[in-house]
Amino acid sequence: MLNEQKVIIFQLKDEEYAVPVQEVKSIERMQHITRIPRTVPFVKGVINLRGVVTPIIDLRSRFDIEETDYTDSTRIIIVSVGTIEAGLIVDSANDVIDLEADSIEPPPEVVGGVDAEYIQGVAKIEKRLLILLNLTKVLNPEKLAVLQPLESGK
Amino acid sequence: MEMTQYLDIFIEESKEHLQAINQQVLLLEKSPEELTIVNEIFRSAHTLKGMSATMGYEDLANLTHCMENVLDAIRNKKITVTTQVLDVLFTSLDHLEAMVVEISEGGSGKRDVSETVRDLEALEKGEMTKSVSHKADKPAELSQSFDQYEKQIILQSKEQGFHAYELSISLRKDCILKAARVYMVFEVIEQIGEIIKSIPSVDMLEAEQFESDFKLSILTKETGEEIKQRILKVSEVDEVVVSEINTERLNDSVHKESEHSAEKINAANETKKDESSSTSAGGSAAGKTIRVNIERLDQLMNLFEELVIDRGRLEEISKMLKSAELNETVERMSRVSGDLQNIILTMRMVPVEQVFNRFPRMVRGLAKDLGKNVNLEIVGAETELDRTVIDEIGDPLVHLLRNSIDHGIEKPSVRSTSGKDETGTIYLRAYHSGNHVFIEIEDDGAGINRQKVLEKALENGIITKEMSENLTDKQCFELLFASGFSTAEVISDISGRGVGLDVVKNKIESLGGSISVDSTAGYGTIFSIQLPLTLSIMSVMLVEVQKEKYAIPLSSIIETAIIKKEEILSAHNQKVMDFRGRVVPLVFMKEIFEVPSAMEASEYVPVVVVRKGDKMAALVVDSFIGQQEIVLKSLGQYLSSVFAISGATILGDGQVALILDCNALIK
Numbered sequence: 001m002l003n004e005q006k007v008i009i010f011q012l013k014d015e016e017y018a019v020p021v022q023e024v025k026s027i028e029r030m031q032h033i034t035r036i037p038r039t040v041p042f043v044k045g046v047i048n049l050r051g052v053v054t055p056i057i058d059l060r061s062r063f064d065i066e067e068t069d070y071t072d073s074t075r076i077i078i079v080s081v082g083t084i085e086a087g088l089i090v091d092s093a094n095d096v097i098d099l100e101a102d103s104i105e106p107p108p109e110v111v112g113g114v115d116a117e118y119i120q121g122v123a124k125i126e127k128r129l130l131i132l133l134n135l136t137k138v139l140n141p142e143k144l145a146v147l148q149p150l151e152s153g154k
Numbered sequence: 155m156e157m158t159q160y161l162d163i164f165i166e167e168s169k170e171h172l173q174a175i176n177q178q179v180l181l182l183e184k185s186p187e188e189l190t191i192v193n194e195i196f197r198s199a200h201t202l203k204g205m206s207a208t209m210g211y212e213d214l215a216n217l218t219h220c221m222e223n224v225l226d227a228i229r230n231k232k233i234t235v236t237t238q239v240l241d242v243l244f245t246s247l248d249h250l251e252a253m254v255v256e257i258s259e260g261g262s263g264k265r266d267v268s269e270t271v272r273d274l275e276a277l278e279k280g281e282m283t284k285s286v287s288h289k290a291d292k293p294a295e296l297s298q299s300f301d302q303y304e305k306q307i308i309l310q311s312k313e314q315g316f317h318a319y320e321l322s323i324s325l326r327k328d329c330i331l332k333a334a335r336v337y338m339v340f341e342v343i344e345q346i347g348e349i350i351k352s353i354p355s356v357d358m359l360e361a362e363q364f365e366s367d368f369k370l371s372i373l374t375k376e377t378g379e380e381i382k383q384r385i386l387k388v389s390e391v392d393e394v395v396v397s398e399i400n401t402e403r404l405n406d407s408v409h410k411e412s413e414h415s416a417e418k419i420n421a422a423n424e425t426k427k428d429e430s431s432s433t434s435a436g437g438s439a440a441g442k443t444i445r446v447n448i449e450r451l452d453q454l455m456n457l458f459e460e461l462v463i464d465r466g467r468l469e470e471i472s473k474m475l476k477s478a479e480l481n482e483t484v485e486r487m488s489r490v491s492g493d494l495q496n497i498i499l500t501m502r503m504v505p506v507e508q509v510f511n512r513f514p515r516m517v518r519g520l521a522k523d524l525g526k527n528v529n530l531e532i533v534g535a536e537t538e539l540d541r542t543v544i545d546e547i548g549d550p551l552v553h554l555l556r557n558s559i560d561h562g563i564e565k566p567s568v569r570s571t572s573g574k575d576e577t578g579t580i581y582l583r584a585y586h587s588g589n590h591v592f593i594e595i596e597d598d599g600a601g602i603n604r605q606k607v608l609e610k611a612l613e614n615g616i617i618t619k620e621m622s623e624n625l626t627d628k629q630c631f632e633l634l635f636a637s638g639f640s641t642a643e644v645i646s647d648i649s650g651r652g653v654g655l656d657v658v659k660n661k662i663e664s665l666g667g668s669i670s671v672d673s674t675a676g677y678g679t680i681f682s683i684q685l686p687l688t689l690s691i692m693s694v695m696l697v698e699v700q701k702e703k704y705a706i707p708l709s710s711i712i713e714t715a716i717i718k719k720e721e722i723l724s725a726h727n728q729k730v731m732d733f734r735g736r737v738v739p740l741v742f743m744k745e746i747f748e749v750p751s752a753m754e755a756s757e758y759v760p761v762v763v764v765r766k767g768d769k770m771a772a773l774v775v776d777s778f779i780g781q782q783e784i785v786l787k788s789l790g791q792y793l794s795s796v797f798a799i800s801g802a803t804i805l806g807d808g809q810v811a812l813i814l815d816c817n818a819l820i821k
Contacts, residue, residue: 034810035702036789037747038797046789046802048810051456053787053802084792141792 003101009130010077010093013065017090018099018123018130019079027093028076047087049078056087062138063118081135088138099123104132164209165258166445171198172251173511179243180514186235189228196225202250211263214253220274221246227278237355242273244515303519304351308373308399316347316373318399319381325366329390332362338388339370340525346381347374349525356525366392371399448541451502455690458491458498459785463808465491499688503538506584506593509548510535513555513582520559527566527577528559537584539591540688546665547593547685550658554595554681555580557655562599562679572676574598590667591687596680602673604630611636631671635659666692666709690786694803694813696779697762699743700752703811704775705784705803710816712763712770714778719757731772733763741819742774746798766820773819786813 007018008027033045033056042061046053056076060067073092078085107119120132178195182188199222206214221243227233249267257263308318325335336359343349351371354364374381378396385394465488472480510532521528539547563569563578570576583594607630611617616636617625625633635655662669667685686692694705695714715733722740723730729740740761743749753776761772784803787810789796800815 032809034802034812036793036796036799036812037749039793043793046793046810048804048808051460051804053789053804053810055790055792085790086792139792141794 004098005101006096007099007130007132008077008093009095009097010075010090012059012063012091016128016130018132019077019135021096023079023081023135025078025080025085028078028087030070030074030076030089044089047076049087052085054078054085054087056089057139058089059138060089060091062088063115079135079139081139084139084141086139097125099125099130107131160209161257164205165254167205168202168250168254168257171202172247172254174198175202176247176515177511179240179247180518182235183240183518192225192228192235196222196229199225206263211253211257213265213267214250214257214263217246217249217253217267217271217274220271220278223278224274233277237357239277241355242270242277244519246270246274304371304523307350308371311373316375317378318350319372319374319378320397320399321370321372321381321385322393322395322397323368323370323385323391324393326390326392327366329366332364332366333360335388335390336360336368339385339391342384342388343370343372343374343381346376346384347372350523355522446501448502451498455498455785458494459804461491462495463804463806466806467808499691500538502541502688502690504541504544505536505538506544506547506591507535509544509551510582510584512548513551516552517555517559517580520556521563524559525565526559526563528563529577529579530555531579531581532583533581534584537586537591539685540690542690543591543665543685543688546661550661550683551582551593551595553655553658555582558595558597558599558679558681562597562601564600568600586687591685593683593685594680595683596678598678601675601677601679602631602634602671603675607631607633628672631673634671635669663709666707668709691783692786693781694784695762695781696805696811697743697760697773697775698777698779699747699775700749702747702749703779703805703809704743704747705782705811705813706762706764706773706816707800707813708781710764710766712765714760714762715772716758716760719759722759731761733770733772736770738763738770738772740772740774744774744776746819764816764820766817769820771816771820773814773816784811784813 006021008021008024009016009018011017028047028049031047033047035045036043036055042058044056044058044061046055048054058067068091070089071091073094075090075093076087077090077093078087103125104121104123107116107121118134118137120134123130123132175195175198178191178198182191182195185191199218203215203218203222206212206218224233224239224243228235228239233239246267249265249270253263253265256265312318323339325332329335340349349370349372352359353369358364359368372381378398382394382396385391465484468484469488472484513532514530517528517530558580563580564572564574566576569578579598581594581596583592583596585592604627608617608622608625611633612619612622614636616633635658659669662683662685665685667683669681669683671679671681673679693708695708695711696703696705698704717731721731723732723737725737729742730737731740732738744751756776760775760778762775762778763770763772765771784805787802787804789799789802798815798818799812801813802810803813805811
C-alpha cells in the first residue's frame with residue numbers, strides 16, 4: 001500500500017466519490033448511447049469508444065439514487081477493472097487529488113444511500129467527505145440478472 | 155540462461171519443423187529412393203535436436219537424435235526405406251508432437267520414449283524386427299503399441315459394448331499360401347467385428363513379409379472363445395491366442411489432445427517456405443515473415459475503423475464547404491484508406507495449407523487401419539482464409555475426411571468387383587469465390603445409399619413413413635446432418651461414434667458458413683462447405699425499429715416482404731402470416747425489445763422472414779435500411795449474455811448498432 005494514491009473525484013447527487021486514477025482510462029463527454037434491450041435498468045446501453053463497443057452504466061441508477069436529466073456537465077468515466085471495461089455516467093467529474101493513506105477510514109454502514117458493499121472506505125479532507133468506491137463490486141456482472149424472454153411472438 | 159523468452163519461438167519453430175518432417179516423410183513414402191527428401195528430413199530433425207537440447211528438453215533431443223541416426227543410415231544407403239521404417243518414423247513424430255504440445259501447455263516435455271528409441275536403434279543397426287515381438291501372454295505390454303487414435307477407438311467402442319481383443323495367430327510352419335490364409339482370417343473376423351490394427355501391417359502380410367505369426371487387434375461383440383473357434387476353422391492355422399486388451403491401462407495413457415492454437419499468426423502473405431534451413435533457433439525465415447500478435451492486428455483494425463468514420467465526416471464537411479482543395483484531399487484520403495483496409499484484412503489471412511497439412515498423414519493411417527487404399531489429392535492449399543476461421547475449421551474437416559474414408563471409399567476387393575480402381579481417391583479442394591471460400595471433400599466411393607439413410611431416419615424417428623416416400627435425393631442426403639444419425643452398419647472407428655455430422659453442421663454454421671452434400675450411388679459423394687472469408691466481417695440487413703437500428707445477419711434471412719395489415723392473421727392467440735403457403739409466426743420486434751414508441755403505425759408492415767434450421771419466423775420491423783458489410787464487435791465481458799443479441803457493429807455515423815441473434819427469437 002502506497003502512502004499516497006491519486007484519485008479521480010466525481011459528483012453524484014450531493015456526494016463526492018473517488019476512484020483510483022489507475023482504474024480510470026478516460027473521461028468522456030455525454031454522447032449517443034445505443035440502448036441494449038431487456039437488460040437491467042442501470043445498464044443504459046453501449047457507446048463506440050474509439051472503435052471498441054463499451055457498456056455504459058448509470059451510476060445513479062446503480063446505487064438507487066433518483067435519476068436526473070443529463071446536463072452539459074454530465075460525464076462518462078471509462079473504468080477498467082480486471083477484464084471488464086465499462087463507462088460510468090456521473091453528474092460531473094472535475095478533480096484529481098492525492099489521498100494520504102492514513103486519511104482513509106473503513107466505511108460506515110450506509111453512506112449517502114450507497115450500500116456498504118460497494119464502498120472501500122471514506123476519506124475526510126478538510127471539509128470534504130470522499131467516498132472511495134470498490135469498482136470490482138460495482139462492476140460485478142452477476143448483478144446483471146438477465147431478464148427472462150417474454151412469451152410472445154413465438 | 156533465461157530460457158522462457160525463447161519458449162514461444164521454440165514452440166512455433168518446433169511445430170513448423172514437425173510439420174515439415176511430416177510432409178517430407180509422406181513424400182518419402184511415395185518415392186523411397188529420393189535422397190533429397192531424406193536430406194530435408196534430416197535437416198529439420200537436426201535443427202529440432204539442436205533447439206530442444208539448447209532448451210533442455212532431453213527426451214525430445216534424444217528421440218530426434220535417434221531419428222537423425224536412422225536418417226543418416228538411409229542417406230548413406232546402409233538401410234532402405236520400408237513401410238516399417240516409415241511406421242517407426244511416424245510413431246516418433248507422434249511422440250515429438252505430443253511432447254511439443256505438452257511443452258506449449260506449460261509442461262516439462264518429458265515422455266517415455268524408450269520403446270521408440272529402441273525401435274529406431276534397431277532400425278539403424280538394420281535389424282528388421284518389429285518392436286512388438288513380445289509374448290502374447292503380456293497384454294499389458296501390448297497396449298503400449300497403440301497410438302493415441304487407436305486407444306481412443308478402443309475406449310469408445312468399449313462404451314458401446316464392444317470387446318477389444320488382441321489375437322496372436324500362428325500359421326503352420328509348412329503353410330504355402332500365407333497371404334491367402336491371412337486373407338481368410340481377415341474375412342472371418344470381418345463377419346463378426348472390426349480389425350483396428352495388425353502387426354505386421356496389412357501390406358506386409360499381403361506381401362508375405364512375416365514368418366508364421368501375426369497379431370491383430372479387433373473390436374467385436376462376440377466372446378473371445380467364439381472368435382478363436384472361428385479362426386481355427388481356417389485351414390493351416392496352427393494356434394490362436396486371444397487376450398482381452400486392458401483398457402484400464404489404455405485409459406491412463408490417453409492424453410488430452412487439445413488443439414493448442416498459438417495466438418500468433420504469420421503476417422504477410424507467406425507463400426514461399428524459407429528454402430534455406432537454419433540451425434540456430436530464432437533465425438529462420440527472417441526477413442520474409444514476421445510474427446505479429448493477433449491482438450495488435452485487432453487494435454489496428456479498431457483504430458482504422460475510427461479513421462473510416464472520421465473520413466465519412468470529412469466527406470460530408472467538404473461537400474458542405476464546397477472547397478475544391480479540401481475535396482481533393484478528402485478524395486485522396488478515401489482512396490488511400492480503402493487500400494489500407496484491404497491490406498489490414500489480408501494481413502490476417504493465412505493459407506488453408508496450415509490445416510490441410512496434417513491430413514495426408516491422418517488419411518494414410520486411417521486407410522491402413524481400415525484396410526482400404528486411399529489416395530488424398532489436395533487442390534488449392536494456397537487459398538487464404540482469416541486466421542480465426544482457420545483455427546476453427548480443422549475439426550469439422552477431420553470429421554468429414556474420416557467419414558469419406560470410413561463410409562465412402564469401399565474396400566479394395568469391393569472396388570475391383572465394381573470395376574473401379576482399387577485405390578479410392580479423395581479430393582480436398584479449396585477455392586475462393588466472391589466473398590466466400592469453398593472447401594470441398596469429394597470421394598469416388600460407393601456414394602450414399604438412399605434406402606439405408608431412409609431406413610435409419612425412420613428407425614430414429616427423424617422422419618415419418620409418409621415423408622420418406624416423397625423426399626428428393628437432396629432432401630434425403632440432408633438427413634445425414636440430423637442429430638444422432640450414423641449409417642455405419644457396425645459402429646466402426648471413427649467417423650461417428652454417436653457424434654454425427656450434425657455437430658459438423660453446427661460448427662460450420664456457427665462460423666457463418668453452410669454445408670451441403672451431394673452423391674451419386676456408385677460414383678461417390680461430395681461435401682461442400684461455404685465459409686465467410688473472415689469472421690470479423692459479415693453481411694447484414696440493417697433495419698429500423700422505431701428509431702433504433704438493428705442488423706440481421708443475411709445468413710439467416712430467407713427474404714424480406716412488405717405485407718398489408720389485413721394480411722396478419724391470428725391463430726391460437728398468436729399473430730401469424732401466410733408465407734408461400736406456410737403459416738409463419740410474427741415476432742414484433744418493437745414489443746420484444748421494448749422499443750420506445752416514436753412513430754405512427756403504418757398501413758404496411760415490413761417483415762423479415764428468418765429461419766433456424768427448418769423453422770421460420772417473420773420479424774416485424776418499421777423499415778428496411780439496406781444490406782451492408784459490417785465489422786463484427788463483441789459487447790465485451792460485462793454484457794456477455796444479452797437476450798437475442800449476438801454482438802454489435804459500428805455504423806458509418808459512428809454509432810453502435812446491435813446484431814440480432816435470430817436463433818433466440820425462433821422457438
